[in-house]
Amino acid sequence: MDVRGDALGAPWKSMSAEELENQYSPSRWVVRLGAEEALRTYTQIGIEATRRARATRRSLLHIPYGDSTGETLDIYLPHKAPEGRRGGFGFCRRALGPAPPTRPLAFTAFPVFMFVHGGYWQCGSKDESAFMVEPLTAQGVAVVTVAYDIAPRGSLDQMVDQVTRSIAFVQKRYPRNEGIYLCGHSAGAQLAAMMLLADWTELGVTPNLKGFFLVSGVYDLEPILCTSQNAPLHLTLEDAQRNSPQLLMALTQPADPTCHVLVIVGQHDSPEFQRQSREFYQTLCQGGWKAAFEELRDVDHFEIIENLTQEDYVLTQIILKTIFQEF
Numbered sequence: 056m057d058v059r060g061d062a063l064g065a066p067w068k069s070m071s072a073e074e075l076e077n078q079y080s081p082s083r084w085v086v087r088l089g090a091e092e093a094l095r096t097y098t099q100i101g102i103e104a105t106r107r108a109r110a111t112r113r114s115l116l117h118i119p120y121g122d123s124t125g126e127t128l129d130i131y132l133p134h135k136a137p138e139g140r141r142g143g144f145g146f147c148r149r150a151l152g153p154a155p156p157t158r159p160l161a162f163t164a165f166p167v168f169m170f171v172h173g174g175y176w177q178c179g180s181k182d183e184s185a186f187m188v189e190p191l192t193a194q195g196v197a198v199v200t201v202a203y204d205i206a207p208r209g210s211l212d213q214m215v216d217q218v219t220r221s222i223a224f225v226q227k228r229y230p231r232n233e234g235i236y237l238c239g240h241s242a243g244a245q246l247a248a249m250m251l252l253a254d255w256t257e258l259g260v261t262p263n264l265k266g267f268f269l270v271s272g273v274y275d276l277e278p279i280l281c282t283s284q285n286a287p288l289h290l291t292l293e294d295a296q297r298n299s300p301q302l303l304m305a306l307t308q309p310a311d312p313t314c315h316v317l318v319i320v321g322q323h324d325s326p327e328f329q330r331q332s333r334e335f336y337q338t339l340c341q342g343g344w345k346a347a348f349e350e351l352r353d354v355d356h357f358e359i360i361e362n363l364t365q366e367d368y369v370l371t372q373i374i375l376k377t378i379f380q381e382f
């Protein structure tokens with residue numbers, strides 16, 4: 056292909072190695088803090104939110120969804136079913152009277168929000184990712200944070216398979232759930248987006264997936280091949296293409312056209328991250344998905360998730376309104 060054509064269709068192809076490294080280093084685009092401090096702050100806020108979630112909420116921690124050591128998840132149960140919200144414990148209350156405190160929670164109905172953390176498939180952990188637990192569980196939503204085998208232990212194909220099985224596990228454990236809402240951040244958004252294409256037949260269950268929140272994600276992995284992020288990943292071009300929802304999505308139809316897919320990016324994400332989100336959103340629309348796009352003002356790659364600790368944050372409100380269909 057001629058160089059001009061490449062640059063128009065894929066501007067990263069005309070970038071220097073240095074510029075590409077910059078574009079795919081989210082912490083370098085943080086304006087409120089230096090890069091290292093931004094990463095440290097993100098981890099600290101995640102650890103503190105997780106400590107609070109485990110101290111104040113009923114939780115089931117390190118539950119295996121498969122045999123590999125990395126295949127575990129944490130479940131944070133709804134704190135209460137507030138007045139005026141659909142969902143929560145409403146169905147049980149209507150059908151069976153007031154819920155005694157001893158009723159097994161597996162038999163109650165609630166929406167489930169699953170979070171797939173980021174960290175370029177090589178860092179991050181569910182144990183520092185419970186940002187949104189307090190505000191969501193306060194509104195009657197269960198939150199699940201998913202662990203998977205990051206590199207170098209796990210390959211990208213394995214991670215995609217693990218996230219698929221974690222969702223099937225949650226569906227089997229909570230068969231009366233009022234919808235599974237899948238959220239992924241950054242590399243986790245790529246893993247979440249791959250679930251739009253998942254084949255559930257082998258897993259013996261079709262999860263009740265009702266919505267996706269894809270936050271500051273990477274959907275075309277080819278540019279990553281040319282950056283230092285690929286050192287522990289060892290992605291080949293074929294690996295990158297097989298795991299790029301941007302390429303795969305162009306070839307498929309929505310399994311469930313009523314499922315909401317919200318693609319979200321921060322004002323202070325890099326231009327390449329913004330382009331990736333915009334183009335993935337456009338591809339979803341062309342493919343017939345019920346997609347929406349939001350560029351959130353005044354937030355960077357890390358604040359966009361850190362702020363989910365706050366109930367009045369715009370993204371927390373978007374998530375709650377989507378779950379409770381208040382649009």
Ligand SMILES: N[C@@H](CC(=O)c1ccccc1NC=O)C(=O)O
Binds near residue numbers: 174241
């Ligand atoms: N080394 C990366 C770290 C990074 O990208 C990151 C860190 C925590 C959570 C998500 C991240 N990005 C994508 O998965 C950076 O420069 O920001």
